[in-house]
Structure formats: structure tokens, C-alpha cells
Amino acid sequence: MPIREVAIRTVGDLSREVRALAPIEQKWLFRGQTDACWNLAPSVHRGYTAQQERYLTNEFRVRARSRHYSCPSSDDYPGWLALMQHYGLPTRLLDWTYSPLTAAFFSVHPDYVPRLQGPGRDACIWALDGRKLNESQGFEPLIFPLDASSYEPLIVPAFKNRDELNSVGVAMAIEHDPRIQLQQGAFTIHSSRTPINRIEGADEWLRRWIVRNADIPAFFEELTTLGIRKFTLFPDLSALTSELKSIHRPGKPCP
Template sequence: MSAEFPITREIHSIGDLFECAEIASKAFTYVVWFRGHADNSASWDLRPTVHRKFPNTGYESALVMNFRRRALSRHPRCPDSNDQAAWLCLMQHYGVPTRLLDWTESILVAAYFAVHNSKRETDAAIWALSPVLLNQAFDLPHIPALSNPELKPLMRPAFGASGTDKGIIATLYDEVDLRMLIQQGVFTIHADRTPLEQLADSQRFLQKYRIPQAAKSKLEWQLRLAGVSQSKLFPDLQNLASEITDQQERVLERKENA
């Protein structure tokens, strides 16, 4: 088993978030992406859900086939049958396991996902990634769009076609819905099943920050004060209903404990 990835520093407040963003920006020189994990343990590694849940691409291609076959009658604007990048993004958006891993350009958004359930009795973590340095490690000098022909070999195995099982690339995609815009969403696409932090020389393009369990509730409150909340990041009625219900439950809990 490989050694656990080292912690760069701890985060206790929203001020620490900005300091960590500055540290990452200086260390990587280029643009920085972030990802929040509600659990800091090594079992929450940097792998897409489909690689975490299923042992080979046979299960993955079955997911793709069944989703594409049945989505046409349920979604008014399905992608063209040959647009593999658009299909992967649509699946990712609706929670189907794919070989895409979500990142954000905002450390505040990443922190929300790390501490949203602050009652979880574990430390949380935020990862910082240099997409430019990651791609350079795979001999790609830029950050391509997911639809770029250079990435097709990484996508084809998900669709039951021959491709490659090597490579993890940082990629961009069109902001096809409001959620992607608000969350400042970006992706890495993983043909390789190895967790990102276990790649050789991963400390060249990755940093990790720990959020102690005792600091999560305070940080979640500070994020709400800064306007980073469930209904803002997921702008639909379902998440609005969940947020306002949670708010009133908190009010009641404070009154009962007064």
C-alpha cells in the first residue's frame, strides 16, 4: 500500500481557505482547481465513481448503453448519438457513475462539498490540482475541451469500443446548464483506474488540506454568510425546499437547547 498523501496545512476558517488558495496558486503558478471531500481518510481517493464501484469497463459500458437507450424518451434534448463527450456529461449531471471526476475553480464551492454535512464525525479535506501540470505529466501541453479528438481514446472504452486504459487528463466542457456555471465546474477524465494521488510525482500537481471535524460546523456557517449554500449551488425547487426546511430545524434546535 502506498503512503498516505501528505497534508499541506489545516483549514479552520474561511480566512484559511483564501490562504490555501493563495498557497496553491503560488506553488503551481498556473490556474488551480479544487475538490472537497467530506471524509479525509485514504479510502476517499481521487477516482471517479465508476472506477470505485465497478471492477472493469464491462459494467461501465452497460451503464452507458442503458442510459442512452432509455434517456431519449425522458429528456427533451439528448445529445447526438456520436457525441460521447456530451453523453458522459449528461450522465454525470444526473448522477450516473462515469469516468469523469468533478472539480471546481472555486475553493469556496469545494469547501461547501467538504463540510455540507458538518455533523459527519470525520475530518474533511480539500484537494488542489494544477490542471496544466497534470496534463504536462501526460505530454499534453494544454487543457483541452472534452470534445477534443485528442481525448477520444480515453472515452471510447466507456462506450464499448477500443481505446486506452492509460491517462488522466484535466478537461473543460461547455456550460450547458446553470449548475455548471454557478459551481464553476470542470473535470478530469480517467482512463487509468489508479487514484490520481497515487500517480508518480503527484505532489508536483496536487496539494491536500485537512479540515478538522471540530472546525466543520463553523466553516459551514461562515460559507452560508458568504452566500455559499445548497439552494445557491443547486438552483431548483427541490434544493430550495431542503435548505429552508433545514434552516427552520436549526432554529428549533437552538430554541430547544437554549
């Protein structure tokens, strides 16, 4: 069956759809994307080969210690993968959040629209029943931390030439950084190159809400009015600077 899709225009619409998820106590996860046409696939599966992935992860491990004061131990592969994801290296992790408002923020904020993205695109917010996805992939219907032993077969092939499990798991993020806590983060771990939304039976645990292109500016303004802003989700000076520049724009230059 096709994945259930609903168009939303306001934060109130989003709230209505979240309340309609049944049962909400199953800990649904959310992800915002600035283009509704994108699949649910991690960055390292967008053009990189398996060998390139291992080059990326292992060179990062070799060179990170001279640049970062608190690196994971050599065999802490989940810790390394989370650190790489945090600093923007392409990995097999895909970011999710327990907060639908945070997901909405990332779907409509103009800072996250790629430069080459064409005009007229719609944004979207995905909702994922993580427990059902885990169960469909042969895991327990629970969400464990990223460093749980059951997820090791999904993670190790990112670093070593090992057979892939060819499945996807949902994991809690380990709060090693205030940003993860504020964004209420979680991950899907992709040992399979099939996007989540194309897995057979995805309609059982996925929902999608579309924000039409014409509604994006008003939706973004509503989130801003409600206090969902970059500096509240990114507790660092770069986010504060970006936020202040967007609020206080220069006047017209002198002739």
C-alpha cells in the first residue's frame, strides 16, 4: 500500500496529525526534509561506494585525534559514527527527532535548502514508528541506544570489509553534546541501500506530511513566532550569529 500522505499548512495542522498517530506512546520519530521528492536515505548512500565509505571513516579516525580533544576509543565504532555524523561527514546514519516541531523547523528553514535545489519544491515531514520498523527488520520492537550490541552488525561494515546485514535499525542518540539533547535526536542505521520509504511494508510504520511551496514562508514564520529558532536548537555562537543576521538585516546601501 502507498504511504499515507497529508498536506498541512499550519503548525495547528501538524499538531492535529501528530495527535492522530495511534498509539502516540509508541514513540514516533520525525524528520524534516526541504524537498518532498527526496528518499529517506543517509548521505553516504547518495553516490558513495562501500569502499569509499570505509576510506572516509578510517581516515577520519586517523586524523581526528589531533583536532578533537575527546575522541572515542579505537574500537568504539558507534561513538565514532556519531561523531562523524555530528561534524558532517557522510555516514550511514540518518537523523531523526522525537520532536515534530524540530522536524518541521528543518523542513522549512531557508538555511537548509541546497543551493542547486530548484524553485517550486514542496517540503515534507516524515513520521516513523521506530519500534515497528525495528520489528520488521528482525530486531526487538524496542529502541536501544546506538551502542547496543544488537546494532553492531549494522555499524561495523562502515569501518571494516564485512558482510552487510541488509537491514535498517532505529537507535537512540547518545547525548554526548547539548545539541543532541535539545534536538531530541535519534538515528536510523542503514546497512541496506534501499531507502526506508521503498522498503516493502513501509506504509505500516511511515507517514508523510507535505508543506506546499506556497505555504512554506507562513509555516516558517509561525514556527519562529512560537520560539522554534536556530539558536534554541544549536547552542553555539555560529547559530546565534546566523539567527541575529536573519533578524537584523542591513538597510539600503548609500548611493
